[in-house]
Amino acid sequence: MINLEQLISPWDIDETLGDLYVPPYIEEMAQQVIKQYDLKVTAMEVITTKADKGGLIWKINTNKGPKSLKILHRRPARSLFSIGAQEYLVNVKKARVPALVKTKSGSNIVEMGGKIWFIADWIEPLNPVSADIEGAKLLSHAIGEFNQHSKGYVPPKGAENASRLFRWPNAYKKIVRKMTWFKDIATLYSEYPASRTILNTVDMFEDHAKKALTMLEQSSYQQLVAKGNQEWGLVHQDYGWSNGQMGPGGMWIIDLDGVAYDLPIRDLRKLISGAMDDLGKWDIHWIVGMLEAYNEANPISDDLFEILLIDFSLPNLYYKNVKDMLIEPTIALNTELDSVVQRIVEIDQTKWSVIEQLRKEWRGGKRK
Amino acid sequence: MKVLIVCTEKLPIPPVKGGAIQTFITGIVPDLRKHHSITIIGRNDETLPEKEVKDGIHYVRVPGGLLETYQEGVVNFLKNNSFDLIHIFNRPRLVLPIRGMAPGSRIILSMHNDMFKREKIDPDEAQKAINQVDKIITISNFIGEEIVKLFPDAQPKIQTVYSGVDLDRFVPLYSEKGRRIRASMRQKHQLESKKVILFAGRLSVNKGADVLLRAMGDLAKRYPNTALVLMGGKGFSDNRITDYIAYLKAIADRLPIPVITTGFVQPDQIQNWFAAADIFVCPSQWEEPLARVHYEAMAAGLPIVTTARGGNPEIIENGKNGLIVQKPEDTQEFVTHLSKLLSSPSLCREMGKYGRIVVEKNHNWNRVIDDISNIWSEVEYKIKHNIGIEIPSILEDENEGLFSSNKPLTVTGIKNTKAPVQSKKRKPVKKYPVSSSPWVNKQLIG
Numbered sequence: 054m055i056n057l058e059q060l061i062s063p064w065d066i067d068e069t070l071g072d073l074y075v076p077p078y079i080e081e082m083a084q085q086v087i088k089q090y091d092l093k094v095t096a097m098e099v100i101t102t103k104a105d106k107g108g109l110i111w112k113i114n115t116n117k118g119p120k121s122l123k124i125l126h127r128r129p130a131r132s133l134f135s136i137g138a139q140e141y142l143v144n145v146k147k148a149r150v151p152a153l154v155k156t157k158s159g160s161n162i163v164e165m166g167g168k169i170w171f172i173a174d175w176i177e178p179l180n181p182v183s184a185d186i187e188g189a190k191l192l193s194h195a196i197g198e199f200n201q202h203s204k205g206y207v208p209p210k211g212a213e214n215a216s217r218l219f220r221w222p223n224a225y226k227k228i229v230r231k232m233t234w235f236k237d238i239a240t241l242y243s244e245y246p247a248s249r250t251i252l253n254t255v256d257m258f259e260d261h262a263k264k265a266l267t268m269l270e271q272s273s274y275q276q277l278v279a280k281g282n283q284e285w286g287l288v289h290q291d292y293g294w295s296n297g298q299m300g301p302g303g304m305w306i307i308d309l310d311g312v313a314y315d316l317p318i319r320d321l322r323k324l325i326s327g328a329m330d331d332l333g334k335w336d337i338h339w340i341v342g343m344l345e346a347y348n349e350a351n352p353i354s355d356d357l358f359e360i361l362l363i364d365f366s367l368p369n370l371y372y373k374n375v376k377d378m379l380i381e382p383t384i385a386l387n388t389e390l391d392s393v394v395q396r397i398v399e400i401d402q403t404k405w406s407v408i409e410q411l412r413k414e415w416r417g418g419k420r421k
Numbered sequence: 422m423k424v425l426i427v428c429t430e431k432l433p434i435p436p437v438k439g440g441a442i443q444t445f446i447t448g449i450v451p452d453l454r455k456h457h458s459i460t461i462i463g464r465n466d467e468t469l470p471e472k473e474v475k476d477g478i479h480y481v482r483v484p485g486g487l488l489e490t491y492q493e494g495v496v497n498f499l500k501n502n503s504f505d506l507i508h509i510f511n512r513p514r515l516v517l518p519i520r521g522m523a524p525g526s527r528i529i530l531s532m533h534n535d536m537f538k539r540e541k542i543d544p545d546e547a548q549k550a551i552n553q554v555d556k557i558i559t560i561s562n563f564i565g566e567e568i569v570k571l572f573p574d575a576q577p578k579i580q581t582v583y584s585g586v587d588l589d590r591f592v593p594l595y596s597e598k599g600r601r602i603r604a605s606m607r608q609k610h611q612l613e614s615k616k617v618i619l620f621a622g623r624l625s626v627n628k629g630a631d632v633l634l635r636a637m638g639d640l641a642k643r644y645p646n647t648a649l650v651l652m653g654g655k656g657f658s659d660n661r662i663t664d665y666i667a668y669l670k671a672i673a674d675r676l677p678i679p680v681i682t683t684g685f686v687q688p689d690q691i692q693n694w695f696a697a698a699d700i701f702v703c704p705s706q707w708e709e710p711l712a713r714v715h716y717e718a719m720a721a722g723l724p725i726v727t728t729a730r731g732g733n734p735e736i737i738e739n740g741k742n743g744l745i746v747q748k749p750e751d752t753q754e755f756v757t758h759l760s761k762l763l764s765s766p767s768l769c770r771e772m773g774k775y776g777r778i779v780v781e782k783n784h785n786w787n788r789v790i791d792d793i794s795n796i797w798s799e800v801e802y803k804i805k806h807n808i809g810i811e812i813p814s815i816l817e818d819e820n821e822g823l824f825s826s827n828k829p830l831t832v833t834g835i836k837n838t839k840a841p842v843q844s845k846k847r848k849p850v851k852k853y854p855v856s857s858s859p860w861v862n863k864q865l866i867g
Contacts, residue, residue: 234668241675379667
């Protein structure tokens with residue numbers, strides 16, 4: 054007997070059920086949710102699951118075209134913030150973001166199993182942009198538009214105010230602190246393959262993180278964030294080659310469930326450092342191309358540009374790749390991590406001259 | 422008087438999911454209701470009805486979670502209900518909305534955390550809220566001092582009322598009941614022969630469990646017969662794994678001694694772990710208001726090692742009921758203090774007994790009830806005699822005898838040792854066990 058009152062909790066804890074497995078009670082809940090829409094569903098296909106968090110996306114074919122049905126894994130009040138943002142972007146700003154489908158009673162969402170469910174348009178066709186500088190420019194311009202469009206968003210009643218705007222210093226401190234943790238664990242597990250390389254490099258990256266924090270504290274960050282959430286607008290927080298794609302009318306941005314108020318350059322910083330990671334080195338021509346494309350859609354002031362450079366100075370790549378060692382050190386500290394770290398050190402060596410060049414040459418939204 | 426107690430939006434009351442504020446209120450209302458008609462408004466919970474009268478107290482539960490949502494529920498309730506006194510817990514932001522609906526009520530604020538900080542409340546609103554209340558009760562001197570630093574004219578309204586502990590539930594390990602619980606817990610967890618060091622609290626950076634764990638590395642060499650129990654999860658009734666908990670586990674896995682994490686322990690069960698322990702450690706790294714666990718440890722007759730942070734040292738007489746770590750980030754200082762205790766069972770006993778005496782005298786619920794009762798009576802007197810919120814100084818002198826509790830509370834037998842304030846391309850989604858049952862670092866050998 055399926056209990057529709059039960060709360061959705063993570064499934065597949067030991068990863069034996071397969072990526073596309075959906076527990077029967079959630080399948081049943083999906084049917085109940087669909088009944089609340091004026092739609093005839095002819096087919097359902099699981100696209101992706103977040104089994105460890107309790108999230109899910111289906112593609113559903115309906116009498117009104119293809120749609121997506123999603124369970125958002127976050128707290129309901131947090132999810133309402135994102136849904137509100139999606140509605141604002143589509144309805145008020147006419148942004149290329151999938152439109153929400155309303156329930157029969159006119160709501161944007163259905164709450165079931167303690168989670169927020171919603172249905173939105175499935176945009177077709179969507180194609181990833183090329184993995185080259187031209188693709189990178191398209192993505193940069195599109196996220197600039199997104200950041201620009203999202204200004205002025207006010208969350209609906211009952212939604213959390215999801216903001217990372219004021220939390221930069223804390224986020225930086227967290228990275229500094231975790232460097233100590235990496236050191237502690239690599240010391241305690243010194244006989245594992247990656248431990249020596251981590252111990253040889255962690256002081257340097259800790260130093261980078263501390264310097265970045267000092268620079269942030271001495272920058273105009275506080276004056277900038279004082280403008281407030283709505284003035285700055287939203288950052289996607291999970292943007293890249295899969296969540297920005299070419300479709301009808303131009304670039305579309307999808308999967309908005311992590312959006313939060315923030316300094317807009319956060320998405321751009323992640324996009325650029327990710328691209329440099331893929332390239333295997335820092336390349337000023339790519340970066341300038343991406344900056345120009347972004348700047349066209351959402352101009353970056355010189356003060357804000359300095360924050361971007363400071364954010365580049367954090368050991369983002371190192372942190373992202375090494376932090377998983379905390380979870381299962383005996384598995385994570387393997388030879389693969391060892392070579393990953395060595396590669397990161399090489400990439401990092403090419404970073405600093407590019408940052409300095411940008412600091413000298415970029416003024417008023419263009420390269421001198 | 423007709424009194425409304427306003428709980429916070431976070432946790433339900435009674436404390437089915439834990440919470441210091443909820444515990445505080447539950448500790449005082451059974452007696453206070455004998456002289457007053459009490460209604461408690463709190464957040465809803467799937468295990469509790471929206472309205473009930475239980476043991477003579479009216480409970481009203483409205484949607485919580487977000488303060489804005491909760492505030493709406495509280496304000497709505499006040500549309501059709503009026504009270505002589507509204508006692509708000511830990512939410513200065515509720516004062517003005519409540520005042521708006523209850524222009525004639527007296528308002529008291531009880532502060533359990535530093536909720537007057539700039540990040541928590543707009544300074545203008547905070548000042549207006551202070552002007553509207555008759556009294557601000559704080560759970561430690563530290564909390565009061567923090568408020569006065571920002572809002573000096575709050576000073577005359579501030580009064581410390583330390584919290585209490587259930588002395589029948591938290592029993593000393595040398596009492597008959599204590600010995601019984603202790604034996605059963607230690608057998609169940611294969612700790613019979615161990616010296617058990619207990620940590621109780623959230624597993625978060627602020628609470629400092631990592632510093633204690635790292636100190637255990639050194640201690641284990643000299644005292645191999647030690648075991649460490651970490652009681653608590655990520656948060657209230659939440660057992661998810663965070664990077665921090667993973668870090669703790671990674672350290673624990675390399676220790677030669679047993680480390681037990683319990684995960685979230687039901688609030689009505691925590692006394693069992695106190696009875697099973699030999700030493701209690703509070704390695705807090707942040708300026709903590711004053712953690713309840715200190716009272717609970719003392720009630721259980723445990724010697725305490727705590728840090729010079731926030732209000733924690735206010736109830737410790739260094740060397741008598743516990744030892745104070747001056748540099749909380751320094752593992753060596755923990756090693757020094759813990760070595761002293763581990764090498765001397767008689768010192769542990771002595772300190773534990775003294776701690777029990779301290780809580781019996783100063784932290785039984787009757788003392789807390791008396792303090793709150795006096796504060797309420799003072800308000801009642803002001804209502805009867807039509808005295809405004811601000812007491813003119815002349816009147817205050819005249820009525821000094823009446824306002825016996827109007828001065829900062831000094832607890833007999835305890836020096837208010839104030840700690841020096843220390844200034845303060847898309848990757849595939851990785852799967853980690855987010856829901857973890859409590860872990861043990863190794864098979865325990867009995």
